[in-house]
Amino acid sequence: MVTEAAHKRLVQFQIKPSLQRIAVMNYLLNNRTHPTVDEIYSHLAKEIPTLSKTTVYNTLKLLVDQGAVLLLNIDKNTQHFDGDVAPHAHFRCIECGRIVDLPQPRVSKINVTGVGELQITECQVYYKGYCADCRNAKIQA
Amino acid sequence: MVTEAAHKRLVQFQIKPSLQRIAVMNYLLNNRTHPTVDEIYSHLAKEIPTLSKTTVYNTLKLLVDQGAVLLLNIDKNTQHFDGDVAPHAHFRCIECGRIVDLPQPRVSKINVTGVGELQITECQVYYKGYCADCRNAKIQA
DNA sequence: CTTTGTGCAAATTCTTTGCACCAAA
DNA sequence: TTTGGTGCAAAGAATTTGCACAAAG
Numbered sequence: 001m002v003t004e005a006a007h008k009r010l011v012q013f014q015i016k017p018s019l020q021r022i023a024v025m026n027y028l029l030n031n032r033t034h035p036t037v038d039e040i041y042s043h044l045a046k047e048i049p050t051l052s053k054t055t056v057y058n059t060l061k062l063l064v065d066q067g068a069v070l071l072l073n074i075d076k077n078t079q080h081f082d083g084d085v086a087p088h089a090h091f092r093c094i095e096c097g098r099i100v101d102l103p104q105p106r107v108s109k110i111n112v113t114g115v116g117e118l119q120i121t122e123c124q125v126y127y128k129g130y131c132a133d134c135r136n137a138k139i140q141a
Numbered sequence: 142m143v144t145e146a147a148h149k150r151l152v153q154f155q156i157k158p159s160l161q162r163i164a165v166m167n168y169l170l171n172n173r174t175h176p177t178v179d180e181i182y183s184h185l186a187k188e189i190p191t192l193s194k195t196t197v198y199n200t201l202k203l204l205v206d207q208g209a210v211l212l213l214n215i216d217k218n219t220q221h222f223d224g225d226v227a228p229h230a231h232f233r234c235i236e237c238g239r240i241v242d243l244p245q246p247r248v249s250k251i252n253v254t255g256v257g258e259l260q261i262t263e264c265q266v267y268y269k270g271y272c273a274d275c276r277n278a279k280i281q282a
Numbered sequence: 283c284t285t286t287g288t289g290c291a292a293a294t295t296c297t298t299t300g301c302a303c304c305a306a307a
Numbered sequence: 308t309t310t311g312g313t314g315c316a317a318a319g320a321a322t323t324t325g326c327a328c329a330a331a332g
Binding site: 016018020021050051052053054055058077 | 311312313314315316322
């Protein structure tokens with residue numbers, strides 16, 4: 001498997017590249033579906049049978065803390081993760097739950113005046129609604 | 142206590158105005174701090190000793206489903222609720238956790254082209270960073 | 283009555299923690 | 308050998324569910 005990019009990303013964010021960490025990072029880089037902990041674990045467990053969900057949690061926490069990965073709270077129940085840390089918005093379909101990226105250019109890491117001086121370090125824009133598939137399904141029904 | 146506004150809001154969104162529902166809605170209208178279920182429950186339990194947390198959950202779910210209240214997922218662990226359903230952004234301080242409103246004008250309920258046709262029904266913008274107080278505290282430390 | 287709301291307790295789910303073992307430097 | 312990573316099992320926390328009782332029409 002090709003894991004150079006994952007390895008590089010880890011090193012870049014000062015994370016020691018263990019087998020498991022590379023696997024998680026690699027999964028996130030190759031699967032831009034904003035997977036949950038469970039999805040990541042389920043897939044990787046096939047390749048790494050000894051893998052523990054705790055390790056996936058540990059690794060994701062580390063990745064998020066170091067800024068190598070984005071944590072999305074768009075879903076009420078579960079955390080979703082995004083290997084793309086560049087500024088962009090998200091859209092979540094109310095019907096099927098899929099989360100897609102929106103290439104929305106927007107400001108980030110800026111100072112906003114108003115309620116005192118807020119030092120913005122992160123900005124996440126969440127849209128919800130119906131994706132094309134579900135919308136069509138609704139119309140036909 | 143003044144609860145006309147709360148009562149009106151419930152009726153407006155076709156929710157039968159029970160004592161508990163009015164109390165929850167009223168609390169949200171008078172406390173723009175984006176409280177959690179627990180905060181709402183704790184405060185209301187003083188006025189209504191028989192109040193159950195389940196009822197608070199039930200009520201909030203109903204309010205959110207009917208669109209009378211906004212559910213925020215800005216916080217990883219807990220749900221926050223907002224009685225202000227008009228479009229606006231939120232800022233959450235990384236340090237103290239407080240969530241404040243940002244009077245940010247933005248588009249909502251629009252159609253976006255790109256990943257098929259997305260029918261947007263809701264948009265939440267989340268900023269994170271340091272509020273004035275915590276920023277000052279950091280500087281002095 | 284009949285329907286709807288309330289609230290207790292138990293169950294569920296996601297996530298974290300404590301601790302022991304393993305691996306690399 | 309010392310540090311850091313992994314993984315199992317248990318704990319924890321937020322939320323949901325099942326069900327019985329109470330209230331309103």
